[in-house]
Amino acid sequence: MHFKPLLPLSDALEQLLENAAPRVGVSDVPLGESLGRILAADQYALIDVPPADNSAMDGYALRSADAGRSLPISERVAAGDSAPSLGPDSIARIFTGGEIPVGADAVVMQEDVSKKGNLIELPQCIDADQHIRVRGQDCRAGDLLLSRGRGIRPQDMGLLASQGIAQIPVLNKLKVALLSTGNELREPGSGPLPPGAIYNSNRPMLLGLLTALGCDVVDLGIVRDTAEATRDALSRASTSADLILSSGGVSVGEADHVRDSVSALGEIALWRIAIKPGKPFAYGRVGSTPFIGVPGNPSSAFVTFVMLARPYIRSLQGRNDIAPKLMPARADFTVSNAGSRQEFLRVTTYLKAGEIWARPYANQSSGVLSSVSASDALAVVPLGELIESGQVIQLMPLDSLLY
Numbered sequence: 001m002h003f004k005p006l007l008p009l010s011d012a013l014e015q016l017l018e019n020a021a022p023r024v025g026v027s028d029v030p031l032g033e034s035l036g037r038i039l040a041a042d043q044y045a046l047i048d049v050p051p052a053d054n055s056a057m058d059g060y061a062l063r064s065a066d067a068g069r070s071l072p073i074s075e076r077v078a079a080g081d082s083a084p085s086l087g088p089d090s091i092a093r094i095f096t097g098g099e100i101p102v103g104a105d106a107v108v109m110q111e112d113v114s115k116k117g118n119l120i121e122l123p124q125c126i127d128a129d130q131h132i133r134v135r136g137q138d139c140r141a142g143d144l145l146l147s148r149g150r151g152i153r154p155q156d157m158g159l160l161a162s163q164g165i166a167q168i169p170v171l172n173k174l175k176v177a178l179l180s181t182g183n184e185l186r187e188p189g190s191g192p193l194p195p196g197a198i199y200n201s202n203r204p205m206l207l208g209l210l211t212a213l214g215c216d217v218v219d220l221g222i223v224r225d226t227a228e229a230t231r232d233a234l235s236r237a238s239t240s241a242d243l244i245l246s247s248g249g250v251s252v253g254e255a256d257h258v259r260d261s262v263s264a265l266g267e268i269a270l271w272r273i274a275i276k277p278g279k280p281f282a283y284g285r286v287g288s289t290p291f292i293g294v295p296g297n298p299s300s301a302f303v304t305f306v307m308l309a310r311p312y313i314r315s316l317q318g319r320n321d322i323a324p325k326l327m328p329a330r331a332d333f334t335v336s337n338a339g340s341r342q343e344f345l346r347v348t349t350y351l352k353a354g355e356i357w358a359r360p361y362a363n364q365s366s367g368v369l370s371s372v373s374a375s376d377a378l379a380v381v382p383l384g385e386l387i388e389s390g391q392v393i394q395l396m397p398l399d400s401l402l403y
């Protein structure tokens, strides 16, 4: 059989993203339920935060010009009190978060004064504005806080709450139909394996990857390797989801029915991608529902998912940041990538003399899922490159690829 040259990963990604407009509508959700959801509209500050100048310390609010004097306390302000006016020739006792009294322009820490009877002896040198958290120093009304397409993190929820925002518009969850193809597959819990069978690893792994990305999964289970079963499952998937994701059956063997079935119901591009582990990767549509097929080998399924399906899904979800994060580290290995594919080694990182190093898992075979489970990053080995021990390489931390 004659094959076209392998498609570079960057070309495959570009083609995928060309056709990846958001496929979901918009709803309002209460702020407390917004974790991991994707913002549907830019969020602007409504008020200044903090809304008034207040104290960063427990101590005394005073006029900085009174440095070196001994003065009595005329006021007391704690967090939650409204700001009083500071009387003449006096200072105010103040606690963290208390609003600065009108007339005061500095705060002195309680550790920096001494008491003499009713009088507080002030230090010789007091800077105007010291220990004051100025109104609007966090956000000013009108500031852009968070952009549309941003996945909401816990700290973002806190920031929006500081503005009094109780509800936000988010993009609806992308619904993904998940299929695992293969006559050999059995579900964990179905009893001991009969001859020829293996347990289905990809189903829970892909379910986890999709869930971590914030998708709703319609799990259609195992699909037998026949044209009829594959077509039936794909048809059902296309009417119940925004995207279909299958594993296995995208090679060119006689038991691989995904390509012909997707072609019959829509259209398919079957790509042989210059990626290791990986290679066969299918993309197309069933009716009008987009379709992605990752290879059956679990490590290949994982790596092609995070490198290709993930950015595509993030685009369909309406996210604005889709490129994976890279982190430099030193190689604790020597490899020469003389092959035809960009390699993603599964590595463990560790710290040595203040630097991050990456050690590869011993068995990098595409069927060895332990390599992914034992690792915390993928190390990029570009095509045709020799990487020597100690050289700086680029890593993709696995945690950063999981959301």
Ligand code: AMP
Binding pocket: 180, 181, 182, 184, 185, 198, 199, 200, 201, 202, 203, 247, 248, 249, 250, 251, 295, 296, 297, 298
């Ligand atoms: P395929 O892509 O269907 O040709 O499968 C390639 C290899 O991956 C074969 O050894 C399959 O048995 C294995 N495989 C396919 N699907 C799964 C799965 N869901 N879980 C574990 N291994 C699988």
Ligand code: MG
Binding pocket: 181, 182, 183, 248, 249, 255, 256, 296
């Ligand atoms: Mg198969």
